[in-house]
Amino acid sequence: MLTQKRALGKYATPIKTVDYMVDKVLEHIADINHPVILDPAVGDGVFVDRLIHKGIDPSFIHAFDIDPEVVEKNRHRLPLITIQDFLLADASQYDVIIGNPPYKSKRQSSYIKANRLRLEKQFAEIGVQNLYAMFIYQAFQQLKEGGLLCFIVQDSFLTNVYYTKFRRFLLDNSLIKEILLAPRDLFHHTDADVRTAILTLEKCTGKENEDMRRNNVMRLVDRLQDEDEYDHPPDNKVQLCRQNYFCQMEHYNFFVNVPLSVIHTTLETPLKLGDVTEGGTGISTGHDARFLRKADDIPENEQGNWVPFYKNGGKKDAWYYETPYRIHKDWQTPSTIYRDFMARNASCYFREGITCSSMGIEFSAAYLPEGCLFGVNANLFTRNRDDLFYILAFLNSHLAKYILRAVFNRTNMITAGYVKRLPYIEPDRVIKQEVVRISKYLVEQRMKDREFPYARYQKKIDRLFYEIYQIPEEDRPVIDVFCEGMFERL
Secondary structure, three states: OOOHHHHOOOOOOOHHHHHHHHHHHHHHOOOOOOOOEEEOOOOOOHHHHHHHHOOOOHHHEEEEEOOHHHHHHHOOOOOOEEEOOHHHOOOOOEEEEEEOOOOOEOOOOHHHHHOHHHHHHHOOOOOOOEHHHHHHHHHHHHEEEEEEEEEEEEHHHHOOHHHHHHHHHHHHHEEEEEEEEOOOOOOHHHOOOOOEEEEEEEEOOOHHHHHHHHHOEEEEEOOOOOHHHOOOOOHHHEEEEEOHHHHHOHHHOOOOOOOHHHHHHHHHOOOEHHHOOEEEOOEEOOOHHHHEEEHHHOOHHHHHHEEEEEOOOOHHHOEOOOOOEEEEOOOHHHHHHOOOOEEOOHHHOOOOEEEEOOEOOOOOEEEEOOOOEEOOOOEEEOOOHHHHHHHHHHHOOHHHHHHHHHHHOOOOEOOHHHHHOOEOOOOOHHHHHHHHHHHHHHHHHHHHOOOOOOHHHHHHHHHHHHHHOOOOHHHHHHHHHHHHOHHHHO
8 A cells, every 4th residue: 555655656865866966956056145945845854954954044945745744844943844735836936946746647646636627727838747747847937037946756758758748848948957867776765666867957938048048058867877876977878968959859859868870860861760661550459358369279170260469579579479369350340349449550451561569668570470460569561571671670770779769768668659750761772682681581580480599680780770870880889788778778
C-alpha cells in the first residue's frame, strides 16, 4: 500500500542532490541583498534545511505544503510557511523557486481527476499531463523576470509527445541553463524506479528576448552514475549547445549529449522513412486473450484456420523470429461485433515486410514473412525486396536505434510514428547492394538458427550506415556505447 507521500507523488530527495541544487540557487542570488525564495512543496524540509545551513536567513524563505501536518512540523523554524496548494497560490514575485514537486500523471493522480475541469482551463497552454509540469508552469507565473527555477523532476518531459506544448512553453519563456540527468537509482531508497532530471531555468519572457533565448548556450549533462559526479561529471557526458537546436526539433524534443552530427542529420535529411514505406499499426484486438492463441495450443486439425500474428518483438528477435501467436483467419467477423477491435492499414495485410518491437528499453526490427497479420507495433512495407532488406538493416543499426531512443523518445514505447520519422538516405547502388546482401544473409541464418551469432555482421552494418549518413569517426563511439548499455543511459 502506498504511503500518503507516495500517493501524492512525493519522493524524498537525497542530500547530495539537494546540495547541488542549493548551490545553483546560491550562485544565482549571490548579489541580491534580500532574496525571496520559495519551496512550493516543502515535504520533509530538506531543501529548506540546506538553504539555512548554507547561510540563508529563514526570513527569506517561503514554504508551502498542502499537508497541514507538514506545515505544523516546520513552523518553529520557518516563519513564512503556509498550508497552501501551490497550484492555487496567488501571484507573487520570487527570486528563486527550488524543490522536488510531486510526480503524478493524469491517469494516476486523484488530485488531477478531482480538479480536472479547473486544471484543464488553468493549464491549457501546456496541457494536464503530470503534476510536476503544472508546478513548473505555476512557478513561472510566480517568478520575477530573471528569476531562477531549480527542480528535480521526472525526465518524461524530454521527448514524450504529450509534453510538446510544455516544451514549447519552456523554450518561449526561459533560458535553459542546465538539464542534468540524475543517477538512475537516485530514488531506489524509496522503492521508486523513477528516472529524473535536474532542471535549471531562468525566466526570460517576451518577443524582444527571442534572440537571447535562441542563442542561449545550454549545459546538458548525460545520465550520471552516482551523486559524486555532480560537481565533476566526465567530460564525455557534458554538452554545450544553443537552445535554438531544441526549437528546430520536431515536437521540440529535448536531447541530452547527442552529437550535433546526428542532430544535423535528423534535421536536414529531406526524406523520412515514412516517405518511402507504407504501413504502421495493424490489428488491435482490444482483448488479446480472446482472439490470439499460441500455435502449440491449437489442435493439429485446426491449424489451417489460424494465421501467424506478429505483435511485438524483443531484443533477441532482431532480423527474424517465428511468432508464437496465431489469430483466426476469419478475423474480420469479430471486428464487426466488438467495438474495441480495430483494424488499420488493411491493404498491407499478408504482405512481406518488416515488423518492429514497440515496448521495452531495447528496439529491434525483424523480417515479416508473407501471409501474416500484425498488431499495433510498427510494421513497414516497401516497393521492392531490396528496399525491404536495406531498411531492415538500417532499423537494426546502432544509428537508427540511437536516433529513436536518444533523440525521438526516451520512454519505453516506440510507435510507428517515431519509426517513420527516421531520416532516410538512399546510398549509391554498390553500397546498397552490400547492405542488402548482409541483411538477407542474416535473415536466412536466423531462420535456420535463432541463436546464430551475428555480432561481427552487426559491426559491418553499423560501419556502413555511419558512412552513408556521414557520421564522423569521433561521434561513433558515443552512439555505440549508448546502444550497448541502453538501460543505464536512458
